[in-house]
Amino acid sequence: xxxxxxxxxxxxxxxxxxxxxxxxxxxxxxxxxxxxxxxxxxxxxxxxxxxxxxxxxxxxxxxxxxxxxxxxxxxxxxxxxxxxxxxxxxxxxxxxxxxxxxxxxxxxxxxxxxxxxxxxxxxxxxxxxxxxxxxxxxxxxxxxxxxxxxxxxxxxxxxxxxxxxxxxxxxxxxxxxxxxxxxxxxxxxxxxxxxxxxxxxxxxxxxxxxxxxxxxxxxxxxxxxxxxxxxxxxxxxxxxxxxxxxxxxxxxxxxxxxxxxxxxxxxxxxxxxxxxxxxxxxxxxxxxxxxxxxxxxxxxxxxxxxxxxxxxxxxxxxxxxxxxxxxxxxxxx
Amino acid sequence: xxxxxxxxxxxxxxxxxxxxxxxxxxxxxxxxxxxxxxxxxxxxxxxxxxxxxxxxxxxxxxxxxxxxxxxxxxxxxxxxxxxxxxxxxxxxxxxxxxxxxxxxxxxxxxxxxxxxxxxxxxxxxxxxxxxxxxxxxxxxxxxxxxxxxxxxxxxxxxxxxxxxxxxxxxxxxxxxxxxxxxxxxxxxxxxxxxxxxxxxxxxxxxxxxxxxxxxxxxxxxxxxxxxxxxxxxxxxxxxxxxxxxxxxxxxxxxxxxxxxxxxxxxxxxxxxxxxxxxxxxxx
Numbered sequence: 001x002x003x004x005x006x007x008x009x010x011x012x013x014x015x016x017x018x019x020x021x022x023x024x025x026x027x028x029x030x031x032x033x034x035x036x037x038x039x040x041x042x043x044x045x046x047x048x049x050x051x052x053x054x055x056x057x058x059x060x061x062x063x064x065x066x067x068x069x070x071x072x073x074x075x076x077x078x079x080x081x082x083x084x085x086x087x088x089x090x091x092x093x094x095x096x097x098x099x100x101x102x103x104x105x106x107x108x109x110x111x112x113x114x115x116x117x118x119x120x121x122x123x124x125x126x127x128x129x130x131x132x133x134x135x136x137x138x139x140x141x142x143x144x145x146x147x148x149x150x151x152x153x154x155x156x157x158x159x160x161x162x163x164x165x166x167x168x169x170x171x172x173x174x175x176x177x178x179x180x181x182x183x184x185x186x187x188x189x190x191x192x193x194x195x196x197x198x199x200x201x202x203x204x205x206x207x208x209x210x211x212x213x214x215x216x217x218x219x220x221x222x223x224x225x226x227x228x229x230x231x232x233x234x235x236x237x238x239x240x241x242x243x244x245x246x247x248x249x250x251x252x253x254x255x256x257x258x259x260x261x262x263x264x265x266x267x268x269x270x271x272x273x274x275x276x277x278x279x280x281x282x283x284x285x286x287x288x289x290x291x292x293x294x295x296x297x298x299x300x301x302x303x304x305x306x307x308x309x310x311x312x313x314x315x316x317x318x319x320x321x322x323x324x325x326x327x328x329x330x331x332x333x
Numbered sequence: 334x335x336x337x338x339x340x341x342x343x344x345x346x347x348x349x350x351x352x353x354x355x356x357x358x359x360x361x362x363x364x365x366x367x368x369x370x371x372x373x374x375x376x377x378x379x380x381x382x383x384x385x386x387x388x389x390x391x392x393x394x395x396x397x398x399x400x401x402x403x404x405x406x407x408x409x410x411x412x413x414x415x416x417x418x419x420x421x422x423x424x425x426x427x428x429x430x431x432x433x434x435x436x437x438x439x440x441x442x443x444x445x446x447x448x449x450x451x452x453x454x455x456x457x458x459x460x461x462x463x464x465x466x467x468x469x470x471x472x473x474x475x476x477x478x479x480x481x482x483x484x485x486x487x488x489x490x491x492x493x494x495x496x497x498x499x500x501x502x503x504x505x506x507x508x509x510x511x512x513x514x515x516x517x518x519x520x521x522x523x524x525x526x527x528x529x530x531x532x533x534x535x536x537x538x539x540x541x542x543x544x545x546x547x548x549x550x551x552x553x554x555x556x557x558x559x560x561x562x563x564x565x566x567x568x569x570x571x572x573x574x575x576x577x578x579x580x581x582x583x584x585x586x587x588x589x590x591x592x593x594x595x596x597x598x599x600x601x602x603x604x605x606x607x608x609x610x611x612x613x614x615x616x
Contacts, residue, residue, distance in 0.1 A: 058424045060367075108604045115365040115564070116604070118424050119556040122367075126553045127597050239549065243432060246425065289440065292433035299426045300415055 012258065016168050023157055032160055033228075038268045039163040040224045043170050045248040045260030047217035052246075053255035054178055055210040056190030058114055061121030063241035064128045065102065065215040069094035069222030074232035075138060078147035087150050087227075094219040102215030103208060110207045122239075129237040144233025153227055163224055167261070170217055174257055177213070186210055187255075240288075247295050253305030262306055267291075335464050337582050343470040343539065345578020346477025350532030351551055352558040352570045353484065354525025360501040360565020362518050363420070364413055367427040369529050370552025371434030372408075376401050376530025377543045378442050381449045390452040394534055401530025404434075405523040413522070414515075431548070438545040451538035473535050480528065481571055488567065497521060501565055554581075557600045563610025573611065 023032050044066060051057045072094030073087070080086045105124060109116040132139045139145075153159050177183050188196040189203050197203050226232040235241075244267060252263025274290070298305070304312060355369050376397040383396030412430055416422040450456065451469045458467045488494035496517055500507045508514045536551075537543050558577050562569030577596055584595050603611060 052421075056421060058421055060428060108601060112604075112608050114420050114424065115359075116560065116608075118367075119365070119560065120600070120604070123553045123556055123597060123600070126550075127594060131594075243428075246428075250425070289433060289436040292429055292436060295429040296412065296426055296433065299422055299429060303422060 012168065012171060016164060019164055020161070023160060029156065032156060034268065034272060036156075036160050036163050036228055038265050039160075039167040040221050040228060041244065041248065041268060042261040042264035043167050043224070044218055044221035045245050045252070045264045046170055046174055046257055047214045047221065048245040049249045049254060049257065049260045050174060050178070050210055050214045050217075052249055053253075053259075054183065054190065055186045055207055056114075056193075057110070057207060057211065058118045059121045059211070059214075060118050060239075060242055061105075061123075061125030061128075062214075062218055062245050063237050063239065064121070064125040065098040065218035066222035066225070066241050067125075067128060067132065067237035068098045068101065069219030070226040070232050070236040071132065071139065071222075072097060072219070073223040074145070074147055074226050077149060078145060082148040082150050084150045084152065087153070091220060091223045094223050095216040098215040098219035099212045102211045106208045106211040110211065111204050125237060125239065125242065129234060132234045132237055139232075139234065142234050144231055144235075146231045149227055149230055159228065163228075166220070166224065170220075171257055171261070174217075178257070182206065182209070190255075243291075243295075247291060247298075249305075250295065250298050250303075251305055253307030253309070253311075254303075256305075256307040256311070259305050259307040336466075337586055338579065339466060339470050339474070341579035341582030342575060343473040343477075343578070344581055345575040346473050347532045347536050347539070348551065348554050348558055348578055349477055349571050349574035350480060350528045350535070352555040352562070352574055353481075353567060354528040355555055356559050356562065356565055356570045357497075357521055357567060358525045359559065360567075361497060361504075361521050362413075364423050365427070366408075366413075366522075366525075367424065367552070368408060368412075368430040368434060369525075369555065370548030370550075371431045372401055372404055372526045372529040372548075373533040373536075373551055374435060374438060374543070374545060374548030375404055376533030377449075377537045377547065378438055378447070378533075379530070380534030381447055381537050381543060382442070384449070384452075390455070394531065397530040397534035398527045401527035402523045404530075405526025406519065408526070409519050409522040431552075435545045435548055444545070446542045446544045448542055449537035450541070455538075469538060473539060476531075476535060480531070484524075484528075484567065493517075493520070554596065557596050559610075560600050561603045561611055566610060569610055 019035070022035070026032075044062075047065075048059070048062050051059050051062075069091070073090040076086055076090035076093065101124075105117075105120060109120045133141050153162075178186070185196065185201055185203075185206050188199075188201070189206055193203055222236060225236070248263030248267050249260045250263070251266060252261065253259025302309065351369060351373050355366060358369075359365050379400040380393040380397035384390060384393035387393070408430065412426055413423065416426055451472075455469045455472050458465050459471075486494075488498060496507060496512055500514060500517055504514055507517075532551075533543075533548075536547075540547075554577060558570055558573040561576065562571075562573030576599070580595055580599065584591055
């Protein structure tokens with residue numbers, strides 16, 4: 001088990017090294033933009049996985065934190081000089097607002113059953129969407145607005161690097177968090193909350209921390225997302241954003257941190273590919289249906305996701321190996 | 334003033350039809366059906382379609398009810414049953430179903446809004462002194478009261494209602510007494526879906542247009558109602574729906590931008606003060 005834990009960071013370091021070199025070898029611009037999108041959404045999906053996979057909380061309003069980050073960055077950068085400083089401040093503001101909102105939501109519902117958190121986040125995300133539509137003086141509604149970004153972010157290559165570094169950083173922060181004693185308590189809450197409580201842990205406390213951290217990281221990914229588009233409109237609050245995160249996490253593997261990254265890659269690539277296909281075949285314009293069906297099937301038959309299933313397979317193999325070894329020993333003895 | 338009240342009561346009745354199914358299903362099966370709004374929207378679309386084909390509003394209602402029952406059966410049998418007992422999976426899967434249902438609407442009926450109008454004998458209004466009562470709204474309130482009375486009667490006075498109420502309290506015990514609780518689950522799910530579909534078809538002429546995303550919008554209101562009324566509490570959901578309907582009507586008249594926010598605030602207050610719902614006994 002310990003060896004397995006140590007192996008995955010090595011893998012991610014190797015992969016990120018490959019990804020750092022990648023833009024210098026391949027000069028396809030669209031591929032680089034696609035990869036940048038994948039990094040940003042992987043950050044988002046990992047934050048979602050902290051809730052769903054590690055703590056066992058289902059949130060249907062994760063888009064709200066994504067949108068908070070997106071609008072903080074968009075609004076502040078359009079109001080002030082687009083310097084690095086104002087960008088950093090805007091990201092910090094987004095994370096602050098997201099942490100306050102997630103704290104309040106958690107405080108209201110996390111002591112109740114799972115259903116309440118799911119419902120309240122869904123309703124609240126709907127509320128944020130409506131507010132963003134109506135508060136036209138700030139958001140310009142569904143039309144959205146464009147803004148200027150600091151020069152260093154304008155360069156696609158440096159933006160690619162920044163997103164990559166941030167993704168790896170978030171990965172290691174979350175890895176550290178989930179392997180810490182606190183992370184173990186979160187997993188215990190997921191497995192059996194009543195028992196964790198009876199062991200003397202304030203489970204609500206741990207759940208709150210988990211949801212606040214997830215909200216802040218989601219806000220960071222929202223900020224990055226609008227930086228890549230240099231445009232923001234109300235679609236960042238849409239339910240689709242949450243659903244994407246859900247699908248990435250579930251498809252990739254809940255309760256693993258690599259899973260959401262792989263899921264993000266798969267979903268983004270197939271988004272790209274399906275909307276290309278949609279131009280030639282009308283049926284593919286409704287690709288959300290395919291995602292919906294895929295998602296239902298994944299929940300039903302493939303609940304552990306790609307990484308989870310691979311792990312299980314390896315686990316089983318080792319178990320049978322140990323068993324046969326024992327058998328052989330016994331037979332020899 | 335009175336007009337606003339009638340307006341609010343009519344909207345409340347529609348939300349009640351949606352929320353009642355939700356709360357019954359939750360109380361009995363412990364399943365929070367996030368796809369309920371999708372059934373609502375399907376009821377609306379199929380009802381309007383039948384109305385367009387036959388020209389009879391009664392047939393439209395029957396068509397919507399049938400759609401609700403069939404979709405309810407399919408959902409329960411193929412989507413809910415396989416993941417029975419696993420809360421996280423249930424929540425996830427019903428949301429996925431919601432997505433598929435509302436996208437399917439766009440495939441079958443086209444992505445544009447569809448205009449709907451009430452039949453001749455229900456359009457127009459009565460004049461009572463200075464008060465104008467729109468006939469169709471009175472009709473919705475009437476239907477809502479009828480459905481409430483019927484379901485309430487069935488729950489309180491028949492054997493099947495007794496089984497359902499017992500099931501809400503203690504599933505294992507009901508099963509131990511030799512009743513196939515799965516059949517009861519399926520029945521309740523179908524009735525709940527039919528009620529949602531009925532709400533949908535009644536909404537269509539009331540709002541004038543129907544669109545694929547309306548399921549989600551109303552589902553959010555229904556969730557608020559379920560939380561305020563208490564999960565699994567049938568009577569509570571009626572009161573909460575009236576409350577939300579009325580507050581919605583008054584707020585849209587006086588401060589239109591805040592109407593959803595006020596409902597959310599109501600829910601937040603209930604969650605803080607009495608998390609089991611205003612009328613609920615169990616959490």
